Amino acid sequence: MINPEAKQEWKGSPVTIEMMEVLEKEKQRLMEAMGNGNFLNLENMQESFGATAKCVGEIAGIDTACKLLQEE
Numbered sequence: 068m069i070n071p072e073a074k075q076e077w078k079g080s081p082v083t084i085e086m087m088e089v090l091e092k093e094k095q096r097l098m099e100a101m102g103n104g105n106f107l108n109l110e111n112m113q114e115s116f117g118a119t120a121k122c123v124g125e126i127a128g129i130d131t132a133c134k135l136l137q138e139e
Contacts, residue, residue, distance in 0.1 A: 078136075087133065094129045097122050 069077075077083055100106065106118035 083136075087136065090129050090133055094126055097126050097129075 101119065101122050106115060106122055108114045108118070
Protein backbone atom coordinates (compact mmCIF):
# COMPACT_ATOMS: atom_id res chain seq x y z
CA MET A 68 0.00 0.00 0.00
CA ILE A 69 1.25 3.45 -0.86
CA ASN A 70 1.68 5.94 1.95
CA PRO A 71 -1.16 8.57 1.58
CA GLU A 72 1.27 11.48 1.95
CA ALA A 73 3.57 10.07 -0.72
CA LYS A 74 0.60 9.53 -3.04
CA GLN A 75 -0.54 13.14 -2.57
CA GLU A 76 2.98 14.36 -3.30
CA TRP A 77 3.11 12.17 -6.41
CA LYS A 78 -0.28 13.45 -7.60
CA GLY A 79 0.94 17.05 -7.32
CA SER A 80 4.12 16.38 -9.25
CA PRO A 81 4.41 18.28 -12.56
CA VAL A 82 5.40 15.02 -14.28
CA THR A 83 2.27 13.26 -13.00
CA ILE A 84 0.05 16.14 -14.05
CA GLU A 85 1.65 16.20 -17.51
CA MET A 86 1.26 12.43 -17.89
CA MET A 87 -2.42 12.60 -16.99
CA GLU A 88 -2.86 15.29 -19.66
CA VAL A 89 -1.06 13.11 -22.22
CA LEU A 90 -3.35 10.18 -21.39
CA GLU A 91 -6.46 12.35 -21.75
CA LYS A 92 -5.25 13.75 -25.11
CA GLU A 93 -4.60 10.23 -26.41
CA LYS A 94 -8.06 9.12 -25.30
CA GLN A 95 -9.62 12.08 -27.11
CA ARG A 96 -7.54 11.36 -30.23
CA LEU A 97 -8.72 7.75 -30.28
CA MET A 98 -12.35 8.72 -29.75
CA GLU A 99 -12.19 11.28 -32.56
CA ALA A 100 -10.52 8.78 -34.90
CA MET A 101 -13.23 6.24 -34.15
CA GLY A 102 -15.95 8.85 -34.62
CA ASN A 103 -14.45 9.87 -37.95
CA GLY A 104 -14.53 6.26 -39.18
CA ASN A 105 -10.76 5.85 -39.34
CA PHE A 106 -11.07 2.20 -38.34
CA LEU A 107 -13.63 1.27 -40.98
CA ASN A 108 -12.69 -0.91 -43.91
CA LEU A 109 -15.82 -1.50 -45.96
CA GLU A 110 -14.04 -4.19 -47.98
CA ASN A 111 -13.19 -6.20 -44.86
CA MET A 112 -15.68 -5.90 -42.03
CA GLN A 113 -13.74 -8.31 -39.79
CA GLU A 114 -10.79 -5.94 -39.97
CA SER A 115 -13.12 -3.05 -39.13
CA PHE A 116 -14.53 -4.86 -36.12
CA GLY A 117 -11.05 -5.83 -34.94
CA ALA A 118 -9.64 -2.32 -35.28
CA THR A 119 -12.68 -0.80 -33.56
CA ALA A 120 -12.51 -3.33 -30.73
CA LYS A 121 -8.80 -2.61 -30.26
CA CYS A 122 -9.50 1.13 -30.08
CA VAL A 123 -12.30 0.62 -27.55
CA GLY A 124 -9.94 -1.54 -25.48
CA GLU A 125 -7.27 1.15 -25.54
CA ILE A 126 -9.78 3.77 -24.43
CA ALA A 127 -10.97 1.47 -21.63
CA GLY A 128 -7.35 0.91 -20.57
CA ILE A 129 -6.69 4.64 -20.40
CA ASP A 130 -9.90 5.13 -18.38
CA THR A 131 -8.90 2.37 -15.96
CA ALA A 132 -5.38 3.74 -15.55
CA CYS A 133 -6.69 7.26 -14.89
CA LYS A 134 -9.26 5.93 -12.40
CA LEU A 135 -6.61 3.99 -10.50
CA LEU A 136 -4.23 6.95 -10.46
CA GLN A 137 -6.89 9.37 -9.25
CA GLU A 138 -8.61 7.31 -6.57
CA GLU A 139 -7.99 8.14 -2.96
